[in-house]
Amino acid sequence: MxxxxxxxxxxxxxxxxxxxxxxxxxxxxxxxxxxxxxxxxxxxxxxxxxxxxxxxxxxxxxxxxxxxxxxxxxxxxxxxxxxxxxxxxxxxxxxxxxxxxxxxxxxxxxxxxxxxxxxxxxxxxxxxxxxxxxxxxxxxxxxxxxxxxxxxxxxxxxxxxxxxxxxxxxxxxxxxxxxxxxxxxxxxxxxxxxxxxxxxLRYLKAVQMMKQIIEENNLTVMTTIARYACAYEKAAKPDWWDKSRSAGPVIEQGTHFCDLSRYFGGEVDISTVSAHSLEWDENAGKLSKMCIDESVIAPENRIPRATAATWKYDSGAVGSFTHIVALHDTNYSCELEVYADGYQLKLVNPYVQPTLYVRKPGDEMEHAIRFPDDDPFFSEISNWIDIIEDIEEDPEAAQILSSYEDAVKTYELTWAIREASERSRAAKLQAGADAAKAQKAETA
CATH class of the missing domain: 3.40.50.720 (NAD(P)-binding Rossmann-like Domain)
Incomplete structure (x- = not known):
């Protein structure tokens, strides 16, 4: 007891x-x-x-x-x-x-x-x-x-x-x-x-095994590569499609993978964040399975269909994140890759059936480790309650893996990605307007 x-x-x-x-x-x-x-x-x-x-x-x-x-x-x-x-x-x-x-x-x-x-x-x-x-x-x-x-x-x-x-x-x-x-x-x-x-997701057994491999081998992370492709067909809440209400999919949804990226890569140099987006009014951004009427949302508040971002960590490592609104049906497709000298750690399908693929020095094959029926929702609640109760068994048994301050830093990163993509879009639109103006002046 x-x-x-x-x-x-x-x-x-x-x-x-x-x-x-x-x-x-x-x-x-x-x-x-x-x-x-x-x-x-x-x-x-x-x-x-x-x-x-x-x-x-x-x-x-x-x-x-x-x-x-x-x-x-x-x-x-x-x-x-x-x-x-x-x-x-x-x-x-x-x-x-x-x-x-x-x-x-x-x-x-x-x-x-x-x-x-x-x-x-x-x-x-x-x-x-x-x-x-x-x-x-x-x-x-x-x-x-x-x-x-x-x-x-x-x-x-x-x-x-x-x-x-x-x-x-x-x-x-x-x-x-x-x-x-x-x-x-x-x-x-x-x-x-x-x-x-x-x-x-920090409480996934697969994620903690990735941490264990990094710590036991004294590794320094070189890069993180995250991808979050959501299935939008069942996204029936109009607020989700409205940036003025939800703040956009990177902030509201992609936050989990931005957070995991920080968990492995460390603090982000916010000044280095760069991003581009595919928008609703571009040819590749037209969606066929939307279940809401996007026309009632102001054009400037409609969400991007894809956002691709890169940044530098304070450690010197580099990170990237891509969020995509593209898939049909219900299952998402999400992956996180972490690279260090000699090692590739790849987390696949963390929401449904987490699988960790590991490549180590001396073995070019990826070895899959599956974690059926893992429940990170229970693990995070269980660890938190153990700390409230001050369970004696082992001081290392329970840890809070995401403090409020840590969560604010993830929030700041997601906002930086959104702002960087909006700056890129604005610059593209301005360049197009300038080119059209110049062409008009030439033909006048």
Missing amino acids: SSRRPSERRGSDRRGSGMSSRRPSIDPSRLVPMDKTTHIGGGDDFNVVFIGAGNIMFGSEEGPWNHSFRFEHKLGPRLKVVALIDPAIERATAVLQKKCESFVVSAYQDTRVFKTLEDFVKNMAPRDKPRAVVVGSPPMFRGTLEPGRDIEMQILKYFPGVAMFIEKPIATGPRHEIEDGYKIAKAISDSNTICSVGYM
């Missing part, structure tokens, strides 16, 4: 609240599938507040995300969701009703629904104080210091010291609000709050 670590251990590096030269990692053998674990022991209730009643929190047919399901398995009968915060009261009430009709009724039978966190605080009994808050609200409503979009600062104000789990990306607001993100990161770090951001 695991024992609890004294409270002063909570200041350790396991929390991942700050950045260091060596990015945190976990022995891949410690990432155990959810169906091979039992719920965490103890007799006391574990109070949780869920902010957001959407798909990320309660699941959907579109993907494997469903935080509530992982919490139920990790905490078992100890889980008590004391509040569900969502302005859409009817939706929140509906998902709670489904939970209360299932075998996990004990976690939700006393859950109350509130429109805002402030409403919950005003009506909270002492016994309802949370041990953890999970933020799964849309990114456009968080990650800033603006009232109504400052949920992280509200949590720090009302519940100092209470652990936070925050979904990615940390925001999808205007570029100038990135500075707010760094201020929030500092406030979280200064308060010694346990905080994890949901870049779940």
Whole structure:
């Protein structure tokens, strides 16, 4: 049976609240599938507040995300969701009703629904104080210091010291609000709050094996090459196709692979980011399977069909990322390649059936290592809860792999890619206009 670590251990590096030269990692053998674990022991209730009643929190047919399901398995009968915060009261009430009709009724039978966190605080009994808050609200409503979009600062104000789990990306607001993100990161770090951001691909066993190979062989990464090709046919949310609402696919969707690139390559020299895009009004950018009416979106806010970016890391290594809106049906096609002297590490299909292809010195063949039924969503939640609980077993057993500050840096990179591609497009349009003007002058 695991024992609890004294409270002063909570200041350790396991929390991942700050950045260091060596990015945190976990022995891949410690990432155990959810169906091979039992719920965490103890007799006391574990109070949780869920902010957001959407798909990320309660699941959907579109993907494997469903935080509530992982919490139920990790905490078992100890889980008590004391509040569900969502302005859409009817939706929140509906998902709670489904939970209360299932075998996990004990976690939700006393859950109350509130429109805002402030409403919950005003009506909270002492016994309802949370041990953890999970933020799964849309990114456009968080990650800033603006009232109504400052949920992280509200949590720090009302519940100092209470652990936070925050979904990615940390925001999808205007570029100038990135500075707010760094201020929030500092406030979280200064308060010694346990905080994890949901870049779940870092918790893949395949990703941690890549880290293990690099560390055990004392390798220096030379380049990262990432590709994210999404299947757009089922993308039925108009907001996703509107840059003014979603901030665009690189920021909202490609963020996972920009984050993985940083995880292996290190910090990016933002001044070196260069990018080009294929736009909706170019011949190759016309799509045949769109399920929304793009004509209702202002032309300047329509998303690019492809974006290709390159940059330099502070280490001298180079990175590249390509995001593509092209595939039909439902399955995406995503890959990340990491190169070091003598080594090629290639992660394929991380969302569905992760496979790692490894080429080492002395062997020109790629060797495939498959990871069936890996669940990084559970691993990230499980590690975060272990740190909250201060499980004694081994100080290396649980690590937070993405701090808030780290997530802000990924957000900054994705914005830099978008801006670089928009500058390239503007320059091309201006060059075309200048050429047309010059030709007109010649024929006048």
